[in-house]
Amino acid sequence: MRRFFSTTLGQILAIIATSSAITFALFLALLWELNPIVSREPPWPWPPAYRIVNLVDALRTLPERERSLVIAGAQRPDLSVRLTQAPALCGKLTTDTRDLEAVLRAQLGKDAANVTVRSCASGEPQRRIQAVIGLRDQTLDIRTGRTTPDPPVLTFQFVGALLFLCVALAAMSAWAVWRVIWPLRRLSEQADAFGRSIAISPIEEEGPVEIRRVARAFNLMQERVTRSLQDRTRMLAAISHDLRTPLTRMRLQLDTSSTDIARGKLLRDVGLMQSMVSSALAFLSGGSDQERREWLDLGALLSTLCDEYEERGAVISYEGPEQIRFFCRPNAITRALTNLVENGIDFGSSVVITASTKGDRIRIDVADDGPGIPNDKLRDVLEPFVRLDPARSGRPGSVGLGLSIVKEIVEAHGGTLELIQRQPTGLVVRVTFRIESEEPVSPFE
Numbered sequence: 107m108r109r110f111f112s113t114t115l116g117q118i119l120a121i122i123a124t125s126s127a128i129t130f131a132l133f134l135a136l137l138w139e140l141n142p143i144v145s146r147e148p149p150w151p152w153p154p155a156y157r158i159v160n161l162v163d164a165l166r167t168l169p170e171r172e173r174s175l176v177i178a179g180a181q182r183p184d185l186s187v188r189l190t191q192a193p194a195l196c197g198k199l200t201t202d203t204r205d206l207e208a209v210l211r212a213q214l215g216k217d218a219a220n221v222t223v224r225s226c227a228s229g230e231p232q233r234r235i236q237a238v239i240g241l242r243d244q245t246l247d248i249r250t251g252r253t254t255p256d257p258p259v260l261t262f263q264f265v266g267a268l269l270f271l272c273v274a275l276a277a278m279s280a281w282a283v284w285r286v287i288w289p290l291r292r293l294s295e296q297a298d299a300f301g302r303s304i305a306i307s308p309i310e311e312e313g314p315v316e317i318r319r320v321a322r323a324f325n326l327m328q329e330r331v332t333r334s335l336q337d338r339t340r341m342l343a344a345i346s347h348d349l350r351t352p353l354t355r356m357r358l359q360l361d362t363s364s365t366d367i368a369r370g371k372l373l374r375d376v377g378l379m380q381s382m383v384s385s386a387l388a389f390l391s392g393g394s395d396q397e398r399r400e401w402l403d404l405g406a407l408l409s410t411l412c413d414e415y416e417e418r419g420a421v422i423s424y425e426g427p428e429q430i431r432f433f434c435r436p437n438a439i440t441r442a443l444t445n446l447v448e449n450g451i452d453f454g455s456s457v458v459i460t461a462s463t464k465g466d467r468i469r470i471d472v473a474d475d476g477p478g479i480p481n482d483k484l485r486d487v488l489e490p491f492v493r494l495d496p497a498r499s500g501r502p503g504s505v506g507l508g509l510s511i512v513k514e515i516v517e518a519h520g521g522t523l524e525l526i527q528r529q530p531t532g533l534v535v536r537v538t539f540r541i542e543s544e545e546p547v548s549p550f551e
Contacts, residue, residue, distance in 0.1 A: 449535075476531070
């Protein structure tokens with residue numbers, strides 16, 4: 107229930123329900139103040155019905171000679187009474203006559219059969235309703251009228267209270283809509299500002315759940331876009347800086363050698379430049395790699411890598427299962443493991459690769475005996491274009507993208523990358539993957 111009321115629909119319904127309850131309470135209070143309960147005359151036809159019933163009850167017990175005194179005392183401007191043997195009965199029926207006749211029959215009981223009420227077309231308005239009631243050998247002819255009109259349907263109190271209700275509901279609804287729209291408006295303004303000037307300015311995550319999610323996604327998008335632009339700017343700066351050295355050497359060779367050009371040196375500088383550009387392109391395309399996933403034997407891949415680098419003269423060994431099935435993008439995983447092996451070979455004299463499986467996890471450790479990485483730099487080296495040598499005089503062709511590419515590939519496969527200091531010297535790069543029980547079904551592949 108609490109989660110429902112944190113959504114846009116839940117909050118709007120809660121606001122409308124609360125505003126309706128408050129408005130209803132204020133509506134009752136307004137009616138009570140403008141239309142207090144006071145003593146009023148009963149509605150038609152009860153006033154004349156009371157008089158007629160009381161008169162009939164009084165005349166019923168009196169002798170005929172004393173009835174004239176009671177009849178004389180019952181005369182009123184809106185009520186005339188007389189005893190007659192053969193009254194002239196009016197013939198018109200109206201709603202008022204039916205209402206009065208029904209009340210008289212209910213109140214007179216055994217004499218109800220002798221009751222007739224009609225409306226007369228002539229006479230004073232106060233006496234146009236005729237009630238004929240039989241009393242033994244005489245008939246009571248009563249003339250009365252309706253002096254109190256029906257209360258108006260649209261009273262000032264009713265119209266005022268209804269107007270107040272409409273205004274209150276409109277105000278509450280407007281406030282509810284504003285509360286939902288305001289965060290969206292701020293998000294729109296922030297998006298427009300971010301489009302004009304690429305600068306991170308997080309917006310506050312408030313409002314219903316859906317709007318908070320949009321704000322959170324927008325803040326994350328700002329961070330990703332800004333980080334991507336910064337990475338690419340740093341990449342261009344790093345490549346521009348590092349390309350100067352081989353280009354300068356190549357220019358000097360061309361300027362100083364008229365005929366004999368050191369072909370080997372030129373090829374080495376060209377390979378160095380190609381390595382830099384390839385690393386940058388691999389980093390840029392890592393997030394948009396559309397390679398199809400398939401099953402790969404990690405054990406066989408690690409063994410093959412060790413054999414290839416051992417043939418080149420590296421001291422490297424593999425310890426682990428011969429077969430480890432893993433559902434992945436083979437080329438991306440191969441590139442990531444190759445980067446780790448090359449880092450270990452370049453900075454150490456020997457490399458040991460250890461692989462193991464436990465439960466639904468695959469763990470691969472690439473350990474070298476190099477100088478290692480200071481503890482305060484372990485997080486920094488995972489960032490793009492970061493190299494520990496401030497003079498940028500590290501190994502040729504390196505622009506500080508090796509571990510960044512590995513991290514991106516590992517995280518894209520749902521894994522984790524961890525750097526661990528090795529005792530007494532060296533570094534252990536630990537990669538952990540989750541084993542897929544069966545081939546995942548993806549609508550995008």
